[in-house]
Amino acid sequence: DICIIPEVDSSLVQSLGQRLLPWLDQLSLEDLNPSIYVGLRLSSLEAGSKEPFYLHSLKVDYQQSLLRRAPSDEGADPQPKPSMGQLALYMLALKANWHDHKGHPPGGYYQYGLSILALCVHQKRVHDSVVGKLLYAVQHDHHLQGGPLSVDILAMAGLAFTCLERSNLNSDLRHRITLAARTAKEKVLRAQTPEGYFGNVYSTPLALQLLTTAPMPGMELGMACLHARAALLASLQDGAFQNPLVISQLLPVLNHKSYVDLVSPDCLAPRVLLEPATTTPPPMQLPEFIHVMLKAPSVWPPYRHAVSVPAGASLEDVLWKAQELGGFMYGTRASLSGPYLTSVMGKEAGEREFWQLVRAPDTPLQQGIADYIPQDGETIELRLVRW
Ligand code: B12
Structure with a gap:
């Protein structure tokens, strides 16, 4: 005996769906409801661009309320943490946000690989089609053929594949992985x-x-890695590693570890307790000033101005100074890599666009605005480009 629900009149289904629609605009804390999202995603209806927006609000809200301190901490917390049931629904909502397998993944292939890796180290199996998309990208996608970020993306994808291989998840794809x-x-x-x-x-x-995860028969890994190691050590000495994110990606390498080792972390390995570095304050000196030419040719009217800042100032200081002088405007957003430049002269970078930082005539910077220290006489160009 099986239970079958005969099809219901579609206009009835639609009118039910329509009753949910106004709720998708209610994004305040008390109104957000993961159940609405899950229900809609599992229905025969969709709410277009309201859906990703709603999921986004859910994520922001749930993440924030999870991070808030426990109500017992001090004073009454007006917004209690979500209940176990709400959390459970939130987890369902995250899962209901499947993507179609055509086109570029929304956060880019780097985040796609990172997500597969993260689930893999938790020994969570994802659908073959999810892994399939990354397999296809690594073998065929032209974005990954020598573009400036291709090594970052390939390395992340390779780590994800290595984890899947070791954990024997997605065994039907084993050979392709x-x-x-x-x-x-x-x-x-x-x-x-x-x-x-x-x-x-x-x-x-x-x-x-990636390259240290396993020996590769038939590949000249040994010399290549020694060469890379020497180059890294030289750039360490030159002070190239100041940014916490890039340091966080380097430290495991220096400890002969990769993210794949998180599958079974070695909790007993001894680790050295860090002590704060003792810094001697620099001798008081009158700062020497340098001049940096700042250009934004892709806005109208084009911006071009020399800015004077103390030697050792960052590019962010230059932008700030230019804004203070008048005639220049910029906006940033915090990210794991530091402040990310999002707008110049009021012009926001659109989807798949970004404000590229270039040292004239044509050298893209390898650091962000907070880390890059311009030299005297340099010209820095901010270019709106597609990626
Ligand atoms: Co980039 N980028 N990038 N990048 N990028 C990387 C971070 C890295 C490490 C690549 C490399 O050189 N090997 C360097 C930073 C090195 C350093 O810190 N010293 C780098 C650089 C140098 C840049 C640029 C400064 C290049 C330039 O203009 N000359 C610009 C940023 C300029 C600006 O501020 N406007 C830039 C631009 C980009 C694009 C192509 C736009 C994409 C981001 C768009 C997108 O994915 N939606 C991009 C990516 C994808 C990456 C990459 C491959 C992954 C980032 C990611 O998704 N992280 C990393 C590689 C790596 O980390 N090893 C390089 C995971 C998520 C979970 O973290 O903080 O939420 P997140 O991610 C956001 C930030 O990383 C931000 O965009 C991400 C998505 O919103 N972002 C930032 C991306 N790049 C950069 C760079 C800087 C300096 C900052 C502050 C933020």
Whole structure:
């Protein structure tokens, strides 16, 4: 005996769905409801662009309320943490946000690979089609053929494949996964520069995480990695690693570890307790001033102005100074890599666009606005480009 629900009149279904629609505009804390999202995603109806927006609000709200301190901490918390049931629904909502397998994934292939890796180290199996999309990208996608970020993306994808391989998840794809892990390594290896970096200095840590995961018969790994290691050590000495995110990708390499080792972390390995570095304050000196030419040719009217800042100031200081002088405007958003430039002269970068930082005539910077220290006489161009 089976239970079958005969099809219901579609206009009835639609009118039910329509009653949910106004709720999708209620994004305040007390109104957000993961159940609405899950129900809609599992229905025969969809609410277009309201859906991703609603899910986004859910994520922001739930993440924030999870991070808030427990109500017992001090004073009464007006917004209690979500209940176990609400959390459970939120988890369902995250799962209901499947994507179609055509086109570029929304956060880019880097985040796609990172997500598969994260689930894999938790030993959570994802659908073959999800892994299939990354397999296809590594073998065929032209975005990954030598673009500036290709090594970062290939390294992350390779780490994800290595984890899947070791954990024997998605066993039907085993052969393709092994092949793609090898392809990722080969492409990373081929991207080695004469100085020894894989891609650039900042993609080398992730690249090494990948290349050190396992020996590769038939590949000249040994010399290549020694060369990369020497190049990294030289750039460490030059102070190239100041940004906490890139440091966080490098530290595992220096400890012969990769993200794949999180599958079964070695909790007993001894670790050294860090002590704060003792800094001696620099001697008081009158700051020397430098001049930096700031240009934004892709806005109308084009902006071009010399800005004077103390030597050692960051590009962010230059932008700030230019704004203070008048005639220049910029906006940033916080990210794990630091402040990300989102708008120049009121012009926001659109989808798949970004404000590229370029040292004239044509050298894209390898650091963000907070980390890059311009030299006297340099011209910095802010260009709105597609990626
Ligand atoms: Co980028 N980028 N990038 N990038 N990018 C990386 C972070 C990295 C490490 C690549 C490399 O050189 N090997 C370097 C940073 C090195 C360093 O810190 N010293 C780098 C650089 C240098 C840049 C640029 C400064 C290049 C330039 O203009 N000359 C610009 C940023 C300029 C600006 O501020 N407007 C830039 C731009 C981009 C695009 C192509 C736009 C994409 C981001 C768009 C998108 O995915 N929606 C991009 C990516 C994808 C990456 C990459 C491959 C992954 C980032 C990611 O998704 N992280 C990393 C590689 C890596 O980390 N090893 C390089 C995971 C998520 C969970 O973290 O903080 O939420 P998140 O991610 C956001 C930020 O990372 C931000 O965009 C992400 C999505 O919103 N972002 C930032 C991306 N790049 C950069 C760079 C800087 C300096 C900052 C502050 C933020």
